[in-house]
Structure formats: C-alpha cells, structure tokens
Amino acid sequence: MVYDVIVAGTGPAGLMTAERTSKYGLKTLVLEKRKEVTHSLMGELVTDKALNFLRVKPESEYIGNKYTSIVGESLDTGSHIVVDRQHLGNSYLLDEDNCQELMRDRALSDGAEFRFESRVKSVIKEDNSVVGVKYNQDDEARANLTVGADGSFSRVSETAGFTHPKWLLSYGYRFKLTNCTGIDPNVAYFYVGKDVGLGYLWLYPRSETEINLGIGRVPSSKANWDKLPPMQDVLRKYMKTHPETQNAKIASVNGGVVPCAGIIPKFTDAGVALCGNAAGQVSSIVGGGVTTCFHAGQVLAKHAKRMVDSGDFSQTSVELYEKEYRKSKLASNITNTGKGMWAVSKFAMHNDPIAAAEIVLGGKLDAQILNELIQGHAGISTYMTLISEFLPMVMKLGVGYLKSIAISGL
Numbered sequence: 001m002v003y004d005v006i007v008a009g010t011g012p013a014g015l016m017t018a019e020r021t022s023k024y025g026l027k028t029l030v031l032e033k034r035k036e037v038t039h040s041l042m043g044e045l046v047t048d049k050a051l052n053f054l055r056v057k058p059e060s061e062y063i064g065n066k067y068t069s070i071v072g073e074s075l076d077t078g079s080h081i082v083v084d085r086q087h088l089g090n091s092y093l094l095d096e097d098n099c100q101e102l103m104r105d106r107a108l109s110d111g112a113e114f115r116f117e118s119r120v121k122s123v124i125k126e127d128n129s130v131v132g133v134k135y136n137q138d139d140e141a142r143a144n145l146t147v148g149a150d151g152s153f154s155r156v157s158e159t160a161g162f163t164h165p166k167w168l169l170s171y172g173y174r175f176k177l178t179n180c181t182g183i184d185p186n187v188a189y190f191y192v193g194k195d196v197g198l199g200y201l202w203l204y205p206r207s208e209t210e211i212n213l214g215i216g217r218v219p220s221s222k223a224n225w226d227k228l229p230p231m232q233d234v235l236r237k238y239m240k241t242h243p244e245t246q247n248a249k250i251a252s253v254n255g256g257v258v259p260c261a262g263i264i265p266k267f268t269d270a271g272v273a274l275c276g277n278a279a280g281q282v283s284s285i286v287g288g289g290v291t292t293c294f295h296a297g298q299v300l301a302k303h304a305k306r307m308v309d310s311g312d313f314s315q316t317s318v319e320l321y322e323k324e325y326r327k328s329k330l331a332s333n334i335t336n337t338g339k340g341m342w343a344v345s346k347f348a349m350h351n352d353p354i355a356a357a358e359i360v361l362g363g364k365l366d367a368q369i370l371n372e373l374i375q376g377h378a379g380i381s382t383y384m385t386l387i388s389e390f391l392p393m394v395m396k397l398g399v400g401y402l403k404s405i406a407i408s409g410l
C-alpha cells in the first residue's frame with residue numbers, strides 16, 4: 001500500500017501534522033519509535049497561540065495550570081523582575097499527556113494508522129525522490145510524501161541529505177516533583193545563575209504541592225561547558241536549598257535537546273519535508289517549540305492536501321510549504337531570535353553572560369521591552385531605547401561578538 005503521507009515521530013510537530021492530514025482525508029501512517037504517545041516531554045509552558053492551534057479552551061483538561069505572573073530571578077544575588085500578564089499575555093502549563101492523546105485520537109478517528117515501536121532508519125530514494133522509509137529491521141513503508149518530525153537528531157533529515165550547519169543545541173532536563181510545600185500555583189519562575197550557564201532554570205507549579213523543575217542550557221564552548229556542574233546536580237541543589245522543595249519527591253525525569261540556532265537552510269525536497277525540531281522551527285532564545293511545531297504542522301498538512309489533489313510531489317511542489325512557512329511571522333521571529341542566540345553564544349565564549357542577565361534583572365530593562373526582544377518583534381523605538389540606556393552594555397556585547405567572530409573565523 002502506498003500512503004499519501006508518512007509521518008515519522010509523535011512529538012507536537014508529528015501529531016499536529018497527522019491530525020490535520022487525516023482531517024483532510026489523506027491516508028496517513030505515523031511511525032514512532034516509542035511504545036506510546038504519552039509520558040514524554042512535549043513542552044509545557046505556552047501562550048494562547050498554542051491553545052488556538054490546538055483548538056482547546058483554557059478551562060479544560062488539556063491545561064494543567066494558568067499563571068498570573070512570571071518572575072525572573074538570579075540564583076546568585078536574588079535580584080528579580082516580575083512580569084505580569086498585561087505584558088506577557090496568558091501563560092499556561094499544558095497537560096502534556098492529555099494533549100498528546102487528544103491529537104492522536106483526532107487523527108485515529110479520521111483514519112490515521114499508528115505504528116509504535118517503529119524506529120525509522122532511513123528514507124527510501126528512487127529517481128532522486130523520497131518514496132518512503134525503512135524502519136526497524138527490514139520493514140518498509142511507502143508514501144508520496146514523507147514527513148520528518150523525528151526531532152533534533154532526525155533520521156529522515158540525515159538520510160534525505162539535509163544539512164544542519166551551525167546548529168546550536170540546547171540541552172534540557174525536567175523533574176516532575178510532588179510533595180512540595182508553600183508553592184504559589186499562580187506564579188512561574190525563571191532563574192539565571194553561574195551554575196545554570198547559558199540558559200535558565202525554571203519552576204512551573206502544577207498545584208500547591210506539585211511543580212515542574214527544569215533546566216536548559218546551551219554549551220557556548222566545550223571549555224565553558226566542562227566548568228559547569230551537571231544539569232541534574234543543579235536541579236538537586238535547587239531542591240536542597242529551597243524550603244518548598246526540600247522534602248519533594250521526584251516523580252519523573254525527562255530530558256531532551258532543542259535546536260536554538262534558527263530554521264535550517266533547506267527542509268524540503270522531492271517527496272520529503274521536515275517539521276518541528278528537525279527543521280529548527282523553535283523559538284531560539286527561550287527554546288520554545290510547542291507553538292511553532294503546531295503552526296508548522298498545520299502549514300505542512302495544508303500543502304500535503306494540495307500535493308495529493310494535484311498529484312505533484314516534486315521538489316518545486318513540496319518547496320511551496322517551505323516558502324509559505326518562511327514568510328510567516330512565527331518563522332521570522334525564529335530567524336531573528338536565532339541570530340540573537342548566535343550573538344549571545346559567541347559573546348559568552350569570551351565574556352560573562354550572567355553580567356548581562358544581572359543588568360536585565362536589576363530592573364533596568366522593563367518587562368515590555370524584554371518581552372518584545374524575546375518574541376523577536378521589537379520595533380525601532382525599542383532598539384533606540386536600548387541603545388541610549390544600555391550603550392555600555394551594547395558596546396561590550398558588540399566587542400565580545402566581534403572578538404569571538406575573529407577568533408572562531410566565522
């Protein structure tokens with residue numbers, strides 16, 4: 001049997017793609033190496049945008065919690081800023097298992113087929129076009145369009161010949177904790193600090209006694225990385241040194257890798273397209289991928305339908321997905337913040353990123369500006385404010401950046 005679409009991977013990108021392709025009536029096969037869609041790290045903190053893409057309401061079983069404010073704090077000095085909802089929009093903690101089951105069940109009810117414990121090894125190419133995948137030992141599945149939604153180390157991407165130059169990867173761990181005390185369930189925390197390195201530690205309450213405690217960090221250089229304590233140790237130290245978590249129990253541990261250098265140069269070819277982490281479709285500065293994966297999956301599914309209707313899976317036809325995606329606001333935010341991450345990472349090789357973070361947390365940068373910069377849509381007036389108020393820091397960043405470019409030869 002030749003499917004219309006094969007989707008490799010059941011993260012948010014793969015599940016959203018499969019949900020939509022099957023909704024369009026396309027014969028969809030989903031291959032996943034794990035045993036089930038649940039019990040994985042899908043990503044947790046999102047805004048209204050993700051809920052809209054997922055078509056779920058804030059007061060539903062798909063939302064684990066909602067925050068009225070977010071606090072950024074330094075673990076070393078205690079300086080902090082509070083960002084309230086006015087500046088941020090609404091922030092929600094997803095119930096990952098319920099969301100994953102929802103997308104799977106929608107796809108199943110529209111006729112999609114799921115094969116678990118099915119590890120994709122490579123794409124199958126005929127006449128310069130991808131016509132399916134090989135998986136497990138000797139299994140094969142064929143389709144007109146193969147979607148690589150198989151994450152940061154995508155086999156579809158690698159064997160289809162896509163390149164990932166200059167990939168800046170962020171590594172992350174998350175503990176789900178129970179038995180906490182004195183937690184305000186309305187407030188989410190982000191921490192920076194010397195032990196954290198180039199990244200942040202986060203605390204997202206699920207209730208008054210349960211939290212998600214996580215850490216994500218980018219290795220700006222091997223030498224810098226080796227100087228830092230292992231990430232799980234940083235989380236454990238946090239637990240020991242904060243009364244709310246001193247008696248907490250670790251209910252589960254998840255980890256993952258997120259690309260933070262922006263969208264890769266090319267992610268479509270004849271018969272094949274990448275989606276999600278595999279294509280670098282992740283908001284670079286915060287490492288947020290859920291919303292961007294949902295968005296990319298929907299754009300891709302719409303184009304899959306067009307391709308099936310026209311019977312055209314040529315490179316030019318598949319590329320129309322890439323073209324539409326790159327023109328979107330979310331994609332340009334990723335590209336802009338990706339460039340920012342490169343600058344910060346290069347700077348961090350030779351300077352102290354924590355010093356810059358302290359300036360932010362010292363209250364000199366207001367929450368609205370910070371939010372605009374994180375989202376990648378800061379306007380000219382924001383940059384003017386930054387330049388006038390933070391000229392010394394900007395100069396230092398600039399010099400650090402130029403120095404690192406000169407040294408690395410890029």
Ligand SMILES: Cc1cc2nc3c(=O)[nH]c(=O)nc-3n(C[C@H](O)[C@H](O)[C@H](O)COP(=O)(O)OP(=O)(O)OC[C@H]3O[C@@H](n4cnc5c(N)ncnc54)[C@H](O)[C@@H]3O)c2cc1C
Nearest residue numbers: 009011012013033043044045120151172256276277289290
């Ligand atoms: C610790 C951590 C915390 C995060 N927190 C947030 C957050 O709060 N908000 C947010 O927006 N984002 C967050 N992210 C980022 C977000 O989780 C990712 O960007 C998102 O999950 C990427 O989705 P994806 O579908 O592209 O890939 P993945 O979620 O990586 O899914 C890929 C799927 O493919 C499967 N797979 C891999 N290889 C194969 C193969 N060869 N054959 C078959 N199947 C395969 C995997 O098992 C997996 O199910 C976080 C990431 C980490 C690591």
